[in-house]
Structures are given as structure tokens and as C-alpha cells.
Amino acid sequence: MKHLIDIMELSTQEIDSLIEIAEDIIADPGKYSEACHGKKLATLFFEPSTRTRLSFEAAMYELGGQVLGFSEASSSSAAKGESVSDTVRTVSCYADIIAMRHPKEGAPLVASRRDWVPIINAGDGGHFHPTQTLADLLTIHREKNTFENLTIGLCGDLKFGRTVHSLVSAMSRYAGVKFIFISPEELQIPDYIKTDVLDPKGIPYEEERSLERAMPKLDILYMTRVQRERFFNEEDYVRLKDTYILTPQKLKNAKPDLSILHPLPRVNEISVAVDDDPRACYFKQVLNGKFMRMALILKLLEVTV
Ligand code: CP
Numbered sequence: 001m002k003h004l005i006d007i008m009e010l011s012t013q014e015i016d017s018l019i020e021i022a023e024d025i026i027a028d029p030g031k032y033s034e035a036c037h038g039k040k041l042a043t044l045f046f047e048p049s050t051r052t053r054l055s056f057e058a059a060m061y062e063l064g065g066q067v068l069g070f071s072e073a074s075s076s077s078a079a080k081g082e083s084v085s086d087t088v089r090t091v092s093c094y095a096d097i098i099a100m101r102h103p104k105e106g107a108p109l110v111a112s113r114r115d116w117v118p119i120i121n122a123g124d125g126g127h128f129h130p131t132q133t134l135a136d137l138l139t140i141h142r143e144k145n146t147f148e149n150l151t152i153g154l155c156g157d158l159k160f161g162r163t164v165h166s167l168v169s170a171m172s173r174y175a176g177v178k179f180i181f182i183s184p185e186e187l188q189i190p191d192y193i194k195t196d197v198l199d200p201k202g203i204p205y206e207e208e209r210s211l212e213r214a215m216p217k218l219d220i221l222y223m224t225r226v227q228r229e230r231f232f233n234e235e236d237y238v239r240l241k242d243t244y245i246l247t248p249q250k251l252k253n254a255k256p257d258l259s260i261l262h263p264l265p266r267v268n269e270i271s272v273a274v275d276d277d278p279r280a281c282y283f284k285q286v287l288n289g290k291f292m293r294m295a296l297i298l299k300l301l302e303v304t305v
Contacts, residue, residue: 006130056131134289156187
């Protein structure tokens with residue numbers, strides 16, 4: 001493992017190993033507090049972020065390392081026209097590992113091609129978000145103690161939602177998994193996920209417009225935000241943004257052991273009244289993201305504790 005661009009670069013054994021490290025960090029954080037002493041992480045964020053950037057930074061600090069970087073393209077020389085490749089080559093003179101978010105799909109892959117330092121894709125356009133998937137996987141594993149025989153409902157913007165594409169790909173490798181894709185027609189799951197990921201493995205899926213109809217079947221409900229920044233016209237965004245709003249009322253027919261996930265940020269798609277439901281896992285997911293990013297940094301820097 002040299003870089004992490006797409007979650008599918010990790011085998012299920014490598015995911016198990018990252019989960020094992022994350023669980024060990026959770027059990028004994030002090031053991032890891034100097035693991036990355038003398039190492040530096042650069043966070044290059046050409047797009048806004050709260051969780052991903054700050055959890056990477058918290059992860060590196062908790063490993064005893066240091067952090068540098070920028071949180072918007074306008075404060076870097078990208079604003080003067082510098083290429084991603086030159087930016088990464090420059091930063092690799094100062095840092096041992098880079099986490100990068102970019103609005104252009106494929107930008108982190110391009111940055112990784114020359115192997116200057118390990119590159120972690122922290123989200124590229126509507127494409128992939130592998131470290132969010134690591135957070136999702138640790139959350140599912142902690143809640144369900146397995147990845148097998150789960151019915152997973154994904155609800156909201158399934159077209160542009162990079163976290164959805166990465167999670168479906170990752171979960172498609174486990175036995176007995178079924179998907180229910182709940183979205184408006186305009187935001188349905190891209191065809192390539194069906195033809196390239198699900199159909200070749202014979203994985204069952206349904207496409208559904210009604211969250212209420214799908215609810216009783218679900219073991220996991222993965223809610224997503226309709227992303228204003230991916231729309232070309234405001235009118236379409238306004239028409240679609242509140243299609244699904246999860247409320248306590250809509251959970252009446254849900255299984256008692258349903259797990260509700262959301263990569264966050266949320267806008268309106270989960271009522272705050274759901275936050276106190278024991279089935280709401282989205283803030284646990286935030287914390288799990290930091291532990292999985294710590295495990296990933298250790299792996300990519302080949303640090304053993
Ligand atoms: N889940 C996620 O990527 O959140 P941020 O955009 O705040 O990093």
C-alpha cells in the first residue's frame with residue numbers, strides 16, 4: 001500500500017488489518033502517542049471540509065507527528081495557476097505524507113503517479129472518498145460485528161455522492177449483502193455502479209423512490225445530502241434538496257437494531273430530533289474516521305507500534 005486513491009485498492013484483508021489497528025488505538029491510545037514523532041502530514045484542501053481535514057490533522061497530532069497545509073485553493077499558489085503536480089512535488093519537499101481534496105476527479109491519482117510521497121485521496125469531485133468509507137466500515141463493523149448478510153439502504157443524492165460510490169464498491173465484496181437505492185430519478189445511482197460493480201457479482205439491488213417503503217427491510221440506512229455544489233442550476237437543487245427528510249415518525253417501521261449513518265455535513269435530510277435515537281450513528285462515525293485515518297497514516301508510513 002503506497003497511496004490510497006480508491007477504496008478498492010485495499011483488499012478485504014487490508015481493511016481488516018486497518019480495523020484491527022484502529023481498535024487497538026481506541027483501546028490504548030497512549031501506545032501510539034509518539035508513533036509518528038518527527039513525521040509531517042500535509043493537508044492540501046482545494047475544496048471546503050470540516051471533518052476530513054480536521055480529523056486527518058487530529059490523527060497526526062495524536063500520533064505525535066506534525067501538520068502543515070492549506071484549507072482553500074485561494075490561499076495557495078494554485079490561485080496563481082500552479083498545477084496540482086507542481087504543488088504536490090513542492091509539498092513533498094516539506095512533508096512525509098499528503099492528504100488531498102480536489103474538486104477535479106482524478107487529481108489525487110495524477111498527484112500519486114510520480115511516487116514522491118504517499119498520497120491519500122480525501123475526496124475528488126463526485127468520484128471517490130476512500131477515507132470516509134474507512135470511517136463507514138469501522139462504524140458498520142462496530143455496530144453489527146460483521147459485514148455480511150446486511151441490507152443497506154442508501155438514500156438521497158446517489159448520483160454525485162462520492163461516499164455512496166465508494167461504500168457500495170467496498171461492501172459489494174461481502175457475502176449476503178443487498179442494496180436498496182432510494183433517490184429521486186434525477187439523482188439515481190450511476191449505471192456504471194450497476195454494470196461494473198453489482199451485476200458481475202450478482203449482487204441484488206432495488207431502486208426505490210419511497211424511504212418509508214424501504215425502511216422495514218434495512219439493517220443500515222446511509223443518508224446523504226443533496227449537494228448544492230454539484231448542481232449546474234439552482235432551480236434543480238431547490239426542487240430536489242428536501243426530497244427525503246428522516247424524522248422520528250419515519251423510523252416507526254424501522255428495525256430496532258437499524259444503524260443510521262451519514263457522512264455529514266447534513267443540511268436538512270436528518271431532523272435533529274433523530275440525533276437522540278440510539279440508532280443514530282453519524283457522530284460515532286465522525287470519531288471513527290479519526291481512528292481509521294490514524295491507522296491509515298501508520299500503514300502508509302510503514303510505522304509499526
Ligand atoms: N464527510 C466529509 O467528507 O465531511 P467534510 O466535507 O466536512 O470533510
